[in-house]
Amino acid sequence: MTSIPPDYASLNAAVGDETAVSPEAETIRRSVSAAMESMQQSIALFGPKTSAVSEILAVAAEHGEADWNGEGADPVSMPAVDQARAFIFALPFGFPMPGVAPEPDGSISLDWIYSRSCMFSISVGASDRLALAWLDGTDQGHAVARFDGERIPPLILERIREAMGNAAVRAA
Amino acid sequence: MLPSGLPEVVGDAESLARFLRSSSYFNATNVKPVAFLPNPKEAMTTSVFRHEAEPRDRLLQIGREQIGSTANVHGAAICKAAVVREARLDVIPDEPPLLHANIVGWPVNAADERLQKAAQIERALVLVSKCTLVRFESKAP
Numbered sequence: 001m002t003s004i005p006p007d008y009a010s011l012n013a014a015v016g017d018e019t020a021v022s023p024e025a026e027t028i029r030r031s032v033s034a035a036m037e038s039m040q041q042s043i044a045l046f047g048p049k050t051s052a053v054s055e056i057l058a059v060a061a062e063h064g065e066a067d068w069n070g071e072g073a074d075p076v077s078m079p080a081v082d083q084a085r086a087f088i089f090a091l092p093f094g095f096p097m098p099g100v101a102p103e104p105d106g107s108i109s110l111d112w113i114y115s116r117s118c119m120f121s122i123s124v125g126a127s128d129r130l131a132l133a134w135l136d137g138t139d140q141g142h143a144v145a146r147f148d149g150e151r152i153p154p155l156i157l158e159r160i161r162e163a164m165g166n167a168a169v170r171a172a
Numbered sequence: 173m174l175p176s177g178l179p180e181v182v183g184d185a186e187s188l189a190r191f192l193r194s195s196s197y198f199n200a201t202n203v204k205p206v207a208f209l210p211n212p213k214e215a216m217t218t219s220v221f222r223h224e225a226e227p228r229d230r231l232l233q234i235g236r237e238q239i240g241s242t243a244n245v246h247g248a249a250i251c252k253a254a255v256v257r258e259a260r261l262d263v264i265p266d267e268p269p270l271l272h273a274n275i276v277g278w279p280v281n282a283a284d285e286r287l288q289k290a291a292q293i294e295r296a297l298v299l300v301s302k303c304t305l306v307r308f309e310s311k312a313p
Contacts, residue, residue: 099196102196123290
């Protein structure tokens, strides 16, 4: 369940105060009510994306030192964080969010894992070229796709749909 | 025979343990492909140990001894050497430390680092599709 920030809890109490009867108070009540409704819709809409971005930031913070894996790994790079964050916000609504993990070279791995035999993985680095690979039963492959920061290439969207099952994407 | 007493060729039936150095390397049930990606600073190899899931205490001990204090060991991905070879990779002994081996043969593409990474992820997906996740309850001291 999505929690509502404390400020909105107090606003909610204010909106529910039926003792305000002046025209000005009524106007304010309606404005606040509309703003609340809009905010609640935003939370509902962006909730999964907000969580995914939070996970990206948490992974970057946790793996921000060199050699975090004892094998000489590079820290997660900020350009990779920015690219990964842009990618998440560019995902169409209704798409499932990926798991997030750090890579030894400072890139960020975004993974959609439906089962052991149905997975799709993207490596997001500092450049606009995303490295991707998939496994779907006996079908497997890899490619590189360019992400301009706003539009996700159709190949990637199709692979996410296939990895997670079309029904699951529609239901998400 | 190697110092560990193991043969110099890793048999297909042998189990290999890849220690998981980040809690982000697995979810509730699956290991993620990034856990197996090769280390570009170690000649593009992936470090593993010739050990199966049990006895669990010994597996954890090896992980803690080898990873040391620079990183926590959160678990291990266990797969057979045959799976590594199915993925068109190979595993060769590399002692010391005892029981250590390297997964080698990762695709290299000097002209296109991103395409190289994509090809490596594809191989790693094959590995994780047939490996078992072992979680360690506690962290290294």
